[in-house]
Amino acid sequence: MAKQPMLKFVTTEREMPVKREADLRRTDFDEIxxxxxxxxAEEQASRCSQCGVPYCQSHCPLHNNIPDWLRLTAMDRLEEAYEISQATNTFPEICGRICPQDRLCEGNCVIEQSGHGTVTIGAVEKFITDTAWEKGWVKPAAPARERAESVGIIGAGPGGLAAADMLRRAGVQVTVYDRYDRAGGLLTYGIPGFKLEKDVVMRRIEQLEQGGVRLVMSCAVGVDMSFEDIRAQHDAVIIATGVYKSRDLGGPGAGAQGIVKAIDYLTASNRAANFGDSVPEFESGELNAKGKRVVVIGGGDTAMDCVRTAIRQGAESVKCLYRRDRANMPGSQREVANAEEEGVQFEWLTAPKGFKGEPVSAVVVQKMRLGAPDATGRQSPELIEGSDYDEPADLVIKALGFEPEALPTLWGCPELEVTRWGTIKAEFTTGKTALPGVYAIGDIVRGASLVVWAIRDGRDCAESILGEFAARSAVAAE
Structure with a gap:
């Protein structure tokens, strides 16, 4: 009888990959x-209980076949595990690194709920695909036949690139347009290297180009090229721009020098630290935390990226203000723990009231308490009168989330319908908009969300477009 390779969670404890010591990792931007x-990897994969109804899979936006590739890993059938993994996920090694597994697959693991500690799904996923790259199993697109249809994709982030990969593998001619000089979107310039080293992203970009995806970089739609020109060149167009407009802060002194946007700060750091680019705002100190008292305002994953980046830049101190408590923050609890280990101080139930100095020298902070639940069920923060105090600061980073840009105005296309939130109106399952041949996916439809959801949208949209092309071909053949 063959030895049972699975269900070893009773005898084998959960064990994450070794994490570098905080004093060491805070000095560089390498993954931790x-x-x-x-x-x-085999041992940790063997802890899976092979549930009849795998909650890990159902709570994954991509519905990855997690139990299957865990079993194959436990049996040392890694190439098959990779094939299963990449069948539903365009970028498994990226999701393995940056997905908030504690809120998705691992957070819904049955053995976690029974007190045995979740299977380390993300770490095994990363291991499988990194091994696949090393072994040469990851191949660029090589379609069996080329198709005449052409698709233009505006935005080279995870959603746009996922759609590009699927379409190209089907033989479609794909061109991706992006305003930045490198592809990848937030994977390249938003997420710091200690969570996602940039060679991981760049090798995927190179693979897409080797497979025939054409990249047109440093191309701002509405400036360098019109939206209508792009539509005229392609049979279909996918809008995958993401949301980059930062939510702002008001209050006295909000315009002072030294108060900066998270996206500007992270982009400058990624360019300087990970690509060696010359960034004048970083070199001048404007977007550099070295030697400064840093205050980051916000409680999401972007705020966690900012505080941990500031630590690595050599800040004198780093504090994070968030208006709710730890249990109610939107960011990953794993990221909060990593930040605390590295020296970040969290000031829970606090919010900025104003700012002092020019350049900024302090944040006027007001204390909060949690009151009645809001429409989402979360307790709403309320001010505690007379609790104000000054928090010294030389650099204040606003990490309050992102909103969509006014694309119909920027692109001179008023017929492009948007919601009351400014996101593009599109079908969630297909990405179809009201404009013929125009689709929209990812954050520009959902609002600021997760990379894994953008990948899901890109894949779904590509499948829908391929279906449309097939239907047209069938009609033409009649």
């Missing part, structure tokens, strides 16, 4: 977790 060795 080491790689599993093969034996350890």
């Amino acid at each position: 977790y080491a790689e599993y060795a093969l034996a350890k």
Whole structure:
């Protein structure tokens, strides 16, 4: 009888890959977790209970076949595990690194709920695909036949690139347009290297180009090229721009020098630290935390990226203000724990009232308490009168989330319908908009969301477009 390779959660404890010591990792932008060795990956994968109804899979936006590739990993059938993994996920090694598994697959693991500690799904996923790259199993698109249809994609972030990959593998001619000089969107310039080293992203970009995806970089739609020109060149167009307009702060002194946007700060850091670019705003100190008292305002994953970046830049101190408590913050609890280990101080139930100095020298902070639940069920923060105090600051980073840009105005296309929130009106399952041949996916439809949801939208949209092309071909053949 064959040895049972699974259900070892009773005898084998959960064990994450080794995490570098905080004093060491705070000095560089390298990823903080080491790689599993093969034996350890097999051991941790073997803890899976192979549920009849796998909640990990159902709570994954991509519905990855997690139990299947865990079982194959445990049996040392890694190439098959990779094939299963990439069948539903265009970028599994990226999701393995940056997905908030504690809120998705791992957070819904049955053995976690029974007190045995979740299977380390993200770490095993990363191991499988990193191994696949090393072994040469990851191949660029090589369609069986080329198709005449052409698709233009505006935005080279995860959603746009996921759609590009699927369409190109089907033989469609794909061109991706992006305003930045490198593809990847927030994967390249938003997420710091200690969560996602940039060679991981760049090798995917290179693979897409090797497979025939054409990239047109430093191209701002509405400035360098019109939206109508792009529509005229392609049979279909996918809008995958993401949301980059930062939510702002009001209050006295909000315009002072030294108060900056998170996206500007993170982009400057990624350019300087990970690509070696010359960034004048970084070199002048405007977007550099070195030697400064830093205050980050916000409680999401972007705020966590900012506080941990500031630590690595050599800030004198780093504090994070968030208006709710720890249990109610939107960011990953794993990221909060990593930040605390690295020296970040969290000031829960606090919000900025104003700012002092020019350039900024302090944030006027007001204390909060949690009151009645709001429409989402979360307790609403309320001010505590007379609780104000000054928090010294030389650099204030606003990480309050992102909103969509006014694309119909910027692109001179008023017929492009948007919601009352400014997001594009589109079908969630297909990405279709009211404009013929125009689709929209990712954050520009959902609002600021997760990378894994953008990948899901890109794949769904590509499938819908391929269906449309097939239907047209069938009609033409009649």
